[in-house]
Amino acid sequence: MAEEKIKKSFSETRAYPIVFMVMVTVIFVGILSTFYHFTIDQVNAYRQMKLQESILKIFELPTQNVQAEFSRYISSKETTEINYYIASRDSVILGYCLPIRGKGLWGTIDALLGLSPDLQKILKLEIIDQNETPGLGGRITEDWFKDQFQNKIIINNGIIQTFQLVPEEEKTSAEQINQITGATASSKSVVDMISNNLEAYLPLVGER
Amino acid sequence: MTKKEIFITSAFTENSVWKQILGICSALAVTNLLMNSLVMGLGVIFTLALSGFTISVIRDFIPKRVRMMVQTLIIASYVIIVDLFLKAYYPEISKSLGPYVGLIITNCIIMGRAEAFAGKNSPLDSMIDGIGAGIGYTIVLLVIAFIRELFGFGTLFGFRVLGDWWTKWSIMVMAPSAFFMLAILIWFINSKTDQKKG
Numbered sequence: 206m207a208e209e210k211i212k213k214s215f216s217e218t219r220a221y222p223i224v225f226m227v228m229v230t231v232i233f234v235g236i237l238s239t240f241y242h243f244t245i246d247q248v249n250a251y252r253q254m255k256l257q258e259s260i261l262k263i264f265e266l267p268t269q270n271v272q273a274e275f276s277r278y279i280s281s282k283e284t285t286e287i288n289y290y291i292a293s294r295d296s297v298i299l300g301y302c303l304p305i306r307g308k309g310l311w312g313t314i315d316a317l318l319g320l321s322p323d324l325q326k327i328l329k330l331e332i333i334d335q336n337e338t339p340g341l342g343g344r345i346t347e348d349w350f351k352d353q354f355q356n357k358i359i360i361n362n363g364i365i366q367t368f369q370l371v372p373e374e375e376k377t378s379a380e381q382i383n384q385i386t387g388a389t390a391s392s393k394s395v396v397d398m399i400s401n402n403l404e405a406y407l408p409l410v411g412e413r
Numbered sequence: 414m415t416k417k418e419i420f421i422t423s424a425f426t427e428n429s430v431w432k433q434i435l436g437i438c439s440a441l442a443v444t445n446l447l448m449n450s451l452v453m454g455l456g457v458i459f460t461l462a463l464s465g466f467t468i469s470v471i472r473d474f475i476p477k478r479v480r481m482m483v484q485t486l487i488i489a490s491y492v493i494i495v496d497l498f499l500k501a502y503y504p505e506i507s508k509s510l511g512p513y514v515g516l517i518i519t520n521c522i523i524m525g526r527a528e529a530f531a532g533k534n535s536p537l538d539s540m541i542d543g544i545g546a547g548i549g550y551t552i553v554l555l556v557i558a559f560i561r562e563l564f565g566f567g568t569l570f571g572f573r574v575l576g577d578w579w580t581k582w583s584i585m586v587m588a589p590s591a592f593f594m595l596a597i598l599i600w601f602i603n604s605k606t607d608q609k610k611g
Binding site for chain 2: 216221222225226229230233236237240241244247248251255
């Protein structure tokens, strides 16, 4: 009886909700981190597979058996500053693939940029990960937007080309990109991400 | 109430979607494919059952003033488990469901059952109530998705049912059709059940 009284009085104190909340949080966060620990390898394996598949797609290589094709055609090069991928078939270089990263409106945008063997043109842009607004900025993953970067010249008179944004559905010239209506910030993020990364890393790509 | 009555009540007579008009947002969002709807439904059943059970177990200890925080924390934990599970073992489905798995947290049905049932009843009853409410929700999702996928893609669970002659109704793929389907479904069911009463 006495014990119950002490317990009850504690549950009426101001500290009780805080203590309770902390306890519940610790327990559930513990459960979650255990579960996370058990699934993380599987999640990473899938992510790795998807990355390899995207790289193969950039160079229009077959993707039936991703792992085998990847080790056959793609070699990765790691320097202290950057890691990038080189695609080659029968010792002819098909191009380079540069992982790029930039700030979006809500979070980091991760992408892959395929570059031609002479490092003058973009082969393809592939968005790997983004957290933009679904239906607005999220449309940066749509093909029509990404495909605009295909065959764009990246070096103009020795300096990195910067792209201008023009409204959606307007005709574009070589250095212009149609932005997504209602998602100017996300469109600009992608364009900036490309030129910033090229400026920083292009000189490091393709050296023997 | 017996266990069976609890189940029947929460799944059908007091169905969250067509009687209480809860959980509509996700019902509109994921129902263009049967597979997505099924996975979403299973995720909601799992979350409802376990969050109901857990909240009921600790219901006497939860301080009244912070009970919603506790409920949200518990619900969110189970939803994150569902999300991690899908990411690890069904990555394709996880990708096509996108943010909607995480948004199970905000599904009004779950908080609703926690407040209305799990906070006052025994753990086992709460679990049955959760499963019932989840199944009621899943049935609605599957009925809408059946019609939307059939007319929108000509397929059921990805298998081609209608041949190449079928002109796909693109409105069925888009969200507005879910509004119409849901409204028709609610109208149909409620007019039937009202007649019985009369």
